[in-house]
Amino acid sequence: MTDAAPRPLGVYVHWPYCGRICPYCDFNVVRDRGRAEERRALADAIIADLEAQRRLTGERALLSIFFGGGTPSLMDPAEVARVIETAKRLWSPVEDLEISLEANPTDAEADRFAALAEAGVERLSLGVQALDDDALRALGRNHDAGAARRAMNVAARTFQRLSIDLIYARPGQTDAAWRAELAEAIAFGPEHVSPYQLTIEPGTAFDRAVGRGTLVVPDEDLAATLFETTQTVLEAAGYDAYEVSNHARGEGARSRHNLVYWRGVDYVGVGPGAHGRLALPEGRAATLAHRAIADYVAAVRGQGVGFTREILSPVEAAEERLVLGLRIDDGVAFAEVAALNLTPDAAKVRDLADAGLLVADQNRLRATRRGRLVLDRLTGALAT
Ligand SMILES: C[S@@+](CC[C@H](N)C(=O)[O-])C[C@H]1O[C@@H](n2cnc3c(N)ncnc32)[C@H](O)[C@@H]1O
Ligand code: SF4
Numbered sequence: 001m002t003d004a005a006p007r008p009l010g011v012y013v014h015w016p017y018c019g020r021i022c023p024y025c026d027f028n029v030v031r032d033r034g035r036a037e038e039r040r041a042l043a044d045a046i047i048a049d050l051e052a053q054r055r056l057t058g059e060r061a062l063l064s065i066f067f068g069g070g071t072p073s074l075m076d077p078a079e080v081a082r083v084i085e086t087a088k089r090l091w092s093p094v095e096d097l098e099i100s101l102e103a104n105p106t107d108a109e110a111d112r113f114a115a116l117a118e119a120g121v122e123r124l125s126l127g128v129q130a131l132d133d134d135a136l137r138a139l140g141r142n143h144d145a146g147a148a149r150r151a152m153n154v155a156a157r158t159f160q161r162l163s164i165d166l167i168y169a170r171p172g173q174t175d176a177a178w179r180a181e182l183a184e185a186i187a188f189g190p191e192h193v194s195p196y197q198l199t200i201e202p203g204t205a206f207d208r209a210v211g212r213g214t215l216v217v218p219d220e221d222l223a224a225t226l227f228e229t230t231q232t233v234l235e236a237a238g239y240d241a242y243e244v245s246n247h248a249r250g251e252g253a254r255s256r257h258n259l260v261y262w263r264g265v266d267y268v269g270v271g272p273g274a275h276g277r278l279a280l281p282e283g284r285a286a287t288l289a290h291r292a293i294a295d296y297v298a299a300v301r302g303q304g305v306g307f308t309r310e311i312l313s314p315v316e317a318a319e320e321r322l323v324l325g326l327r328i329d330d331g332v333a334f335a336e337v338a339a340l341n342l343t344p345d346a347a348k349v350r351d352l353a354d355a356g357l358l359v360a361d362q363n364r365l366r367a368t369r370r371g372r373l374v375l376d377r378l379t380g381a382l383a384t
Contacts, residue, residue, distance in 0.1 A: 007279065008094070009057060010064040010260035011087045013046060014271030015072035016293060019104065020142040023205035024167075024198065028273035028291055029070050042293055043079040045300040046270050047086050049289070052305040053268040054090040056285075057278060062091035063265070064098040064257035067121070073103030077112065081119035098256040100125055100163075105151030106143045113151075113158045123161035123255075125194075126151060131181050135170055140205075152188040163192035163255065168230065169223045170198050171216055178226055182233045191253035195230045196245050197223060227373060243328045244372050262328045264321050264336060270306065272296045283311040314339040323379045331366030340383055348382060 017032035017039070065087050067080065084099060100123040101116060103109055113124070128148045130136050136144055143151075155162050164185060168178050185193065198217060200207050209215035218226065231241055239247035243262060248254045260267050269276035269287060272295075276287035289307040290296040300306040312320070318339035325332025334343060342349060344360050352358040357371035357378055371378050 006059045006061050006092065007266065008061040008063045008260075009091065009266040009268060009278070010066065010257050011050070011062065011091075012257075012267055012269045012271075012274055012276070013065065013067045013072070013083055014070060014269065014274040014289070015042075015067060015075050016070040016272050017074055018069065018071045019074065019106065020140070023140040023209075024201065026201035026204050027070065030293065032071070032074055038293065039076070040079075041297050042271070043076070043082065045297045045306060046083060048300045048304070049270040049306040050083070050086050050090060050268070052300075052307075053270065053276070053287075056280070056287075056309075057091075057266070057268065060091045060266070062087060062093045062097060064100070064260060066098075066257040067101040069102055071104050071109075072101050073109045073112065073116065077115035077119040080116060080121065084120040098123060100161075100255070100257055102127065103151070103155070104143065105148040107147050107150060110147075110151040110154040113154050117158050122159060123163065124155045124159040125163045125165065126155055126190075128152065128164045128185060129167045130170065131184050132177070135173070138171060139167065149188075152185075152190070156189055161192070161253070162188075162190040163194060164188070164190045166193065166195045167198050168195055168226050169218045171218075173218065173226070175222075175225055175229055179229055179233060182230065183237075186234070186237050186239075191250075192246070192248045192255060193234060193239055194246050195234075197227065224373060231369065241329070241369075244375065259328070262324045263330075264324065274307075276307070280311075283314075284317040285309050286312055319379075319383050322383060323375075326365070326367040326371070326375060326379060329366065331364045333364050334360075335363075337365070342382060352378065352381060 014028065016028055016030050018029045019032055021029060021031055065084060099121050101121045102125045104127050129139055129141060131145045131148060133144050152164065166185060200210050200217065206215060234241065234247040238249050241247050242254055246255060246258060266278045267276055269289060272289060272293050273291040274289045278285045278287065287307045287309045290299050296306045318337045321332055321336045322340065344362055349358065349360050353360055357368055359366050359368060367375060367378060
């Protein structure tokens with residue numbers, strides 16, 4: 001018998017309710033209509049589903065718990081505490097277990113931050129999105145810039161760790177305005193910033209407005225300029241771009257939970273529509289929870305599990321490692337993408353390296369800053 005430490009994993013908890021549905025969002029969300037019974041039933045189902053996942057994973061080290069959404073800051077803090085306690089009981093928490101929760105910056109939610117911290121949340125990921133009232137209105141947000149500023153102040157006082165999300169490449173945004181907005185956001189002192197380029201997701205209200213011609217987003221050149229500005233401003237302020245859209249003040253400020261995804265570590269996903277990835281004796285398993293709240297709750301009640309699972313083929317697993325690994329600065333090991341026949345000497349690796357999009361040594365493949373700008377094209381070229 002060896003005493004090898006159990007394989008690590010992260011836990012993702014999806015809470016789908018939102019105060020208002022934003023017109024650009026394609027996450028699995030529903031409007032919160034204050035149905036307390038339904039919310040309680042969902043929390044019970046999430047707890048039972050965690051137990052089902054434990055039967056599948058066996059003993060594991062617990063690296064992180066991430067409450068995402070939707071808007072988990074609308075969750076009852078007592079339910080947040082119950083989920084945290086359950087995950088900690090089922091797996092073996094590491095000493096520096098990371099517990100994060102996504103929040104919207106409304107005044108009502110900022111009033112609940114202390115209770116969420118009390119429940120065990122130590123890292124808040126706050127969806128500031130913009131610090132400009134017109135932009136927030138255009139994004140259909142249920143808060144203004146003043147509320148976002150107040151929420152950042154409360155969050156910085158209440159949680160050990162603060163991350164903020166921003167959206168850029170918005171309609172009508174100029175480079176100078178984005179530079180000023182980023183500078184203001186940084187001044188609140190978050191240890192981590194996630195600036196996302198606005199994506200027009202198929203089927204959203206923004207997608208329909210772009211189709212009608214009533215919404216015009218920045219062209220590719222302006223979007224590239226805004227990306228460059230993001231890198232330069234954040235770098236100068238001491239934030240490393242350790243992933244395409246994630247910047248942290250030092251290694252300790254990186255999101256351990258997101259690194260779980262990008263490094264191909266296992267994770268359990270519970271709650272409607274949540275994904276999971278687990279190394280099982282039969283191969284790399286992809287789990288997928290039922291998307292509709294009622295289906296999810298019914299499945300957990302009826303069959304004891306809220307998810308289905310399939311085993312990925314070696315090529316599918318390697319493609320996923322490539323797509324995720326190239327997002328981060330440590331890249332991906334050739335050994336992990338062997339099923340794609342990628343080696344340091346493969347012609348496509350050399351060609352893309354010559355074009356300045358990749359760097360490769362004998363062991364690893366990494367995207368350069370230019371490569372990260374065209375990541376979809378890069379991974380497409382490598383995977384075919
Ligand atoms: C799951 S959302 C939830 C967080 C929280 N409910 C909120 O809206 O603040 C996580 C982040 O994804 C980003 N996001 C969502 N849809 C996006 C889109 N279409 N384009 C760019 N970023 C998007 C936003 O920055 C958001 O904070
Ligand atoms: S962006 Fe956030 S608040 Fe808006 S619908 Fe999506 S998850 Fe909900």
